[in-house]
Amino acid sequence: MMTIGSTLLLLPLLTGACAAAISPANGWASKIEVFRNPVYPLDVVDKLEEATMPKIDEWMAKKITAGKNNKCTLETAAVRREWSDMSETMRQEYVAAINCLLKKPPKSDKSRFPGAMSRYEDFVAYHMTHAMQLHDNMHLFGAHKYYVWLFEKALREECGYTGYQPYMNYDRYAQDPGNSPLLNGNASSIGGNGVRDPAYKGVAQPGRTPNIIASGGGGGCVKEGPFSDMVVNLGPTAMATGAKIPKNPRSDGTGANPRCLRRDVNRNAAMGATADRAYRLLTKHNDMDSFYNELLGTPPPKNDPYPWGIHTAGHYIAAVDPGGDAMTSPGDPLFYFHHTSLDRLWWIWQMQDPENRLYSIPFVNMNMTMPMKRAVDPHNVTVDMEWLGPPIKLLETHDQLGGNGGLFCYVYV
Numbered sequence: 001m002m003t004i005g006s007t008l009l010l011l012p013l014l015t016g017a018c019a020a021a022i023s024p025a026n027g028w029a030s031k032i033e034v035f036r037n038p039v040y041p042l043d044v045v046d047k048l049e050e051a052t053m054p055k056i057d058e059w060m061a062k063k064i065t066a067g068k069n070n071k072c073t074l075e076t077a078a079v080r081r082e083w084s085d086m087s088e089t090m091r092q093e094y095v096a097a098i099n100c101l102l103k104k105p106p107k108s109d110k111s112r113f114p115g116a117m118s119r120y121e122d123f124v125a126y127h128m129t130h131a132m133q134l135h136d137n138m139h140l141f142g143a144h145k146y147y148v149w150l151f152e153k154a155l156r157e158e159c160g161y162t163g164y165q166p167y168m169n170y171d172r173y174a175q176d177p178g179n180s181p182l183l184n185g186n187a188s189s190i191g192g193n194g195v196r197d198p199a200y201k202g203v204a205q206p207g208r209t210p211n212i213i214a215s216g217g218g219g220g221c222v223k224e225g226p227f228s229d230m231v232v233n234l235g236p237t238a239m240a241t242g243a244k245i246p247k248n249p250r251s252d253g254t255g256a257n258p259r260c261l262r263r264d265v266n267r268n269a270a271m272g273a274t275a276d277r278a279y280r281l282l283t284k285h286n287d288m289d290s291f292y293n294e295l296l297g298t299p300p301p302k303n304d305p306y307p308w309g310i311h312t313a314g315h316y317i318a319a320v321d322p323g324g325d326a327m328t329s330p331g332d333p334l335f336y337f338h339h340t341s342l343d344r345l346w347w348i349w350q351m352q353d354p355e356n357r358l359y360s361i362p363f364v365n366m367n368m369t370m371p372m373k374r375a376v377d378p379h380n381v382t383v384d385m386e387w388l389g390p391p392i393k394l395l396e397t398h399d400q401l402g403g404n405g406g407l408f409c410y411v412y413v
Ligand SMILES: [Cu+2]
Pocket: 127, 134, 135, 144
């Protein structure tokens, strides 16, 4: 782990950035602390992100002048980092904070969610009962931004975590996720693969070629590293993709069903989220609908051995139970890394043209048309997190640098 000074970092940017009225000495790199793990050279998306930073700095300067930044500045912004860019001590601190949430008593309604046994599972309980709201076209980005932010807040305020929610750069791990610093089962990982279960075949992908994300060789209980002792209580639901998972006593999956965390750490999934795919996604689309649809892998890409779309690919990097169940997927801590990565991609896309993109909302999902939502004025839509956090306006969730009355104030590095 090493720290690179701001000047060094700016070198590749100097040619492009000198037109802006920001000199390197007081540009963005002097405002944000950057850590890079030298094992991983910057990929095309990282480079695009760096090249976007001067633009973001200018955008923030404009907002500050107009008095619209809600006290958020790049200097005060929290920094969400890539897992491998964090020190091993910080990674272990993150794991410890999740273990703390797993031990804290729940705040959700006991009669509605007898299976939510911890603060951690309060979040799962919300996701499994609000899946429709969370995943319609309007909400996928914004509501998940708020949801992850509340989770990060709980880690910090209720469990003393001093960092911020990490993301995973899929590309760093795609070739061999099971041996990656994220999932290799070391003390500074989030646990290892599940033991092999021949009954687990993978996740069906109807309409795509190939039409299955074939098993990566796991499928059973995680026996190595952090979360190998985790007890999963909620679920499974009708959306479960695992094999031989004990049934929940309640038909909607909200009852207590204590069992192990099962995983299939899957290269076939991860390869659908490589940097070339993310770069294409970020640079090819000027309008939100086409950006959104490519993220979801609709229409299915042709002549691609991993045609899942980045959203699906990221989810099934650790499929099975509950990671592979669309309703209870936040029950595997990997969920938060994935949705934070999507949040980062969304931000990079927005910031290519903040004037036009910050508040754009997708309306058309080629897989799932939700015509009712098209008639709704997004200005009137609120995101209500109920037992997780107060309701806020949907459009407030769009701006991570000043949204939610300034409570959202973070950048990705
Ligand atoms: Cu979700």
